[in-house]
Amino acid sequence: xxxxxxxxxxxxxxxxxxxxxxxxLVGLASSHPAARFEESITGQNVFRVAGDDLVSFVSAxxxxxxxxxxxxxxVDYHRQRPEPRFDLVISLLALDANVRLRVxxxxxxxxxxxxxxxxxYPGANFFEREVFDLFGITFTGHPDLTRILMxxxxxxxxxxxxxxxGSVPVQFRDTPKVQ
Amino acid sequence: xxxxxxxxxxxxxxxxxxxxxxxxxxxxxxxACCAIEMMHTGAAHNDLARFGMEVFRAxxxxxxxxxxxxxxxxxxxxxxxxxxxxxxxxxxxxxxxACASSGGMFNNYALVQGVDQVVxxxxxxxxxxxxxxxxxxxxxxxxxxxxxxxxxxx
Amino acid sequence: MVxxxxxxxxxxxxxxAGGDERRRLHEVWAIGTEVPDWVxxxxxxxAQLMVPREHASSAxxxxxAGALVDDDxxxxxxxxxxxxxxxxxxxxxxxxxxxxxLQLELNGENVRRVKPVIGYLHTGMEKTxxxxxxxxxxxxxxxxxxxxxxxxxLCFSLATEAMLGIDIPVRAQxxxxxxxxxxxxxxxxxxxxTQGLDLGALSIMIYGIRERELIxxxxxxxxxxxxxxxxxxxxxxxxxxxxxxxxxxxxxxEVIPKGxxxxxxxxxxxxxxxxxxxxxxxxxxxxxxxxGITGPVLRASGVSWDLRKxxxxxxxxxxxxxxxxxxxxxxxDRYLVRLEEMVQSLVIVRQVLDSMPRGDYxxxxxxxxxxxxxxxxxxxxxxxxxxxIFTEGFKVPPGEHYxxxxxxxGELGHYLVSNGEAKPWRLHVRAxxxxxxxxxxxxxxxxxxxxxxxxxxxxxxxxxDVDR
Numbered sequence: 001x002x003x004x005x006x007x008x009x010x011x012x013x014x015x016x017x018x019x020x021x022x023x024x025l026v027g028l029a030s031s032h033p034a035a036r037f038e039e040s041i042t043g044q045n046v047f048r049v050a051g052d053d054l055v056s057f058v059s060a061x062x063x064x065x066x067x068x069x070x071x072x073x074x075v076d077y078h079r080q081r082p083e084p085r086f087d088l089v090i091s092l093l094a095l096d097a098n099v100r101l102r103v104x105x106x107x108x109x110x111x112x113x114x115x116x117x118x119x120x121y122p123g124a125n126f127f128e129r130e131v132f133d134l135f136g137i138t139f140t141g142h143p144d145l146t147r148i149l150m151x152x153x154x155x156x157x158x159x160x161x162x163x164x165x166g167s168v169p170v171q172f173r174d175t176p177k178v179q
Numbered sequence: 180x181x182x183x184x185x186x187x188x189x190x191x192x193x194x195x196x197x198x199x200x201x202x203x204x205x206x207x208x209x210x211a212c213c214a215i216e217m218m219h220t221g222a223a224h225n226d227l228a229r230f231g232m233e234v235f236r237a238x239x240x241x242x243x244x245x246x247x248x249x250x251x252x253x254x255x256x257x258x259x260x261x262x263x264x265x266x267x268x269x270x271x272x273x274x275x276x277a278c279a280s281s282g283g284m285f286n287n288y289a290l291v292q293g294v295d296q297v298v299x300x301x302x303x304x305x306x307x308x309x310x311x312x313x314x315x316x317x318x319x320x321x322x323x324x325x326x327x328x329x330x331x332x333x
Numbered sequence: 334m335v336x337x338x339x340x341x342x343x344x345x346x347x348x349x350a351g352g353d354e355r356r357r358l359h360e361v362w363a364i365g366t367e368v369p370d371w372v373x374x375x376x377x378x379x380a381q382l383m384v385p386r387e388h389a390s391s392a393x394x395x396x397x398a399g400a401l402v403d404d405d406x407x408x409x410x411x412x413x414x415x416x417x418x419x420x421x422x423x424x425x426x427x428x429x430x431x432x433x434x435l436q437l438e439l440n441g442e443n444v445r446r447v448k449p450v451i452g453y454l455h456t457g458m459e460k461t462x463x464x465x466x467x468x469x470x471x472x473x474x475x476x477x478x479x480x481x482x483x484x485x486x487l488c489f490s491l492a493t494e495a496m497l498g499i500d501i502p503v504r505a506q507x508x509x510x511x512x513x514x515x516x517x518x519x520x521x522x523x524x525x526x527t528q529g530l531d532l533g534a535l536s537i538m539i540y541g542i543r544e545r546e547l548i549x550x551x552x553x554x555x556x557x558x559x560x561x562x563x564x565x566x567x568x569x570x571x572x573x574x575x576x577x578x579x580x581x582x583x584x585x586x587e588v589i590p591k592g593x594x595x596x597x598x599x600x601x602x603x604x605x606x607x608x609x610x611x612x613x614x615x616x617x618x619x620x621x622x623x624x625g626i627t628g629p630v631l632r633a634s635g636v637s638w639d640l641r642k643x644x645x646x647x648x649x650x651x652x653x654x655x656x657x658x659x660x661x662x663x664x665x666d667r668y669l670v671r672l673e674e675m676v677q678s679l680v681i682v683r684q685v686l687d688s689m690p691r692g693d694y695x696x697x698x699x700x701x702x703x704x705x706x707x708x709x710x711x712x713x714x715x716x717x718x719x720x721x722i723f724t725e726g727f728k729v730p731p732g733e734h735y736x737x738x739x740x741x742x743g744e745l746g747h748y749l750v751s752n753g754e755a756k757p758w759r760l761h762v763r764a765x766x767x768x769x770x771x772x773x774x775x776x777x778x779x780x781x782x783x784x785x786x787x788x789x790x791x792x793x794x795x796x797x798d799v800d801r
Contacts (some may be wrong), residue, residue: 187430207425207427208425209430209431209456210431211431211454211456211476211477211479211796211797212452212476212560212561212795212797214431215479215480215560216524216559216560218526218542219542219549220545222526222538222539222542222543223539223540223542223543223546224543224546229455234417235427237426237427239425242468250454250456251455252452252453252454252456252800253455254452254455255424255432255453255454256451258424258425258453262425284461284472285456285457285458285461287460288457288459288460289455289456289457289460290456290457290577307561308557308559308560308561
């Protein structure tokens with residue numbers, strides 16, 4: 001059974017309204033009505049926001065108690081779902097409340113640009129550079145957006161789905177056996 | 180060392196090769212997991228010092244053996260070549276582990292598929308990672324080869 | 334895709350080549366060997382390098398993390414001391430814990446700015462993970478943080494099991510706790526060995542590895558390998574504990590505390606060690622949180638946060654242990670925190686030894702677990718079943734999940750995205766050392782070069798984790 005890709009709403013045709021349970025998340029949802037709350041299949045808290053709202057949402061999250069920055073990465077849903085092609089995934093953690101939050105931002109393949117959150121969490125610096133390096137997504141407002149893992153003159157974004165794995169043929173695997 | 184054969188020069192050759200084998204100083208080129216096993220080979224239970232090799236020189240100019248321990252990425256390949264070039268002759272290279280020998284289990288865009296694409300290798304030690312005994316077998320094989328004059332480039 | 338807006342400033346000073354020559358290979362002195370044609374890259378790394386102070390605007394410098402800009406020692410007029418040197422440390426260096434490259438801007442011995450350059454061990458493991466089934470996944474992730482392989486495998490297996498929605502038998506969970514806690518001790522012993530070695534205490538290197546060999550012997554007996562085991566798999570563990578494991582673990586529990594008494598004697602009150610580690614590399618709790626630095630570094634800065642207590646996994650909340658917390662956030666506190674963590678891990682191991690439950694070492698869910706070897710000879714169904722699992726692999730329902738465990742370096746997280754197939758659509762690993770290396774400029778500012786070595790050792794980075 002392929003493809004009900006994640007990042008879409010419930011599998012039934014009707015929109016099931018999922019409501020966050022934790023008070024911090026309820027506060028965030030009410031202050032940002034455009035952000036859609038989802039639960040992952042394992043019950044984790046996920047908010048889907050638009051790129052324009054990202055900075056204000058993350059800033060509000062930090063003020064609401066999400067004081068630790070955990071992770072920033074991207075996923076390429078090339079041909080798995082209609083646009084947007086990329087999902088930017090930001091993970092945050094509130095230490096005192098012991099709550100995790102994941103923020104998803106959809107980015108199209110023609111407009112793979114997102115605002116940088118290094119102004120809110122300086123720790124996003126290297127993570128955004130990695131996403132820039134491996135996916136080719138640009139972050140506006142980043143202090144030093146250069147490649148970080150690949151050599152500086154590398155061409156292409158290796159983790160995109162249309163970039164090949166780059167395996168070399170294994171010698172002798174397909175040669176005929178000697179009599 | 181191409182010199183005309185003769186009794187005096189061949190016994191000097193033999194002595195020189197023996198000396199080189201018994202005190203080949205490795206340059207630290209530990210990259211990944213194999214580096215940990217290389218550390219273990221030089222430490223307590225598997226003592227590399229008894230073969231004259233506990234002095235891991237940090238500077239390649241003072242070393243004559245480079246043990247490439249770990250996976251070599253595209254970004255690291257020119258560094259590897261530069262360190263190799265900075266070693267004075269005679270020098271030898273041991274490619275330790277599957278990733279250094281052939282790219283290992285990572286047949287992808289990021290790794291050089293075998294360090295022999297970049298530097299000439301004398302001994303390949305298989306394993307992922309090779310245990311200290313395997314590495315020592317590789318080193319002793321190299322020593323035998325040095326003593327017999329097998330691993331010499333003109 | 335290189336950002337075209339960065340100015341080409343790094344030509345002359347650092348790499349020794351400028352402009353178009355940046356890509357020309359350095360001189361080759363090797364006799365009788367040819368450099369292959371495709372090696373045209375140089376070691377310069379272009380835009381990733383540090384911009385010399387005289388070419389950078391103050392706005393750029395202010396944006397660089399940890400950069401010291403406002404300092405009279407730098408900008409005093411007509412002084413010979415207003416010149417700084419850019420020194421390159423690594424990537425081939427005995428004390429950078431792998432292939433980490435640090436560019437230090439120095440005023441004499443004093444560090445003004447630090448810029449780490451990483452990526453020298455980038456192995457494309459996240460891309461490789463998309464080509465391997467879930468059963469093969471642990472072989473790949475275990476090589477990321479190669480000093481704590483069980484933790485990588487555990488995180489991946491927990492993520493897969495969460496998405497599958499299956500439960501793991503209690504014996505398997507206890508075995509997982511046993512192996513990961515022993516791994517924590519082994520990893521901290523390596524940290525201790527390298528920390529001592531970097532500071533000049535050469536005997537600590539031998540002692541640390543001597544104790545570690547004992548643990549690695551046990552790992553080899555149980556899993557077949559000393560490192561990179563592929564033992565903890567989705568569904569449980571690969572094989573049951575061998576006969577006589579209780580004696581082996583009891584011996585470990587006896588020998589290692591004696592070794593630890595040695596380390597305390599040698600280091601903890603040693604004035605040289607104290608002088609080199611106290612007050613060095615301080616990072617505050619707020620900076621740790623902002624940078625996402627977790628693990629012993631965070632705890633040494635005073636924040637009591639350990640995932641084994643706050644968000645427990647694999648039944649670890651059944652065991653009693655304490656979490657050590659430091660005060661000052663310097664290298665010495667991290668040393669004390671890690672030593673105490675070793676003691677506490679042995680406390681957990683003792684409890685697991687005393688209370689190991691009986692039962693299966695892997696789940697009976699046939700979708701995930703291959704049948705026992707004997708059954709394959711007897712039953713056609715078992716044979717087909719085995720075949721399907723090892724060739725095609727089992728399918729995981731579509732969705733995404735983030736799983737975190739407390740590795741010896743901090744929060745290790747796996748973000749797994751599945752599209753319903755037998756191979757992950759995306760695996761992202763949140764590496765604790767990646768965030769820690771990012772925090773290095775904050776810790777190294779206004780310290781001496783010798784302190785930089787102590788600081789790198791104290792955050793215990795593993796470059797396989799950083800670069801993946």
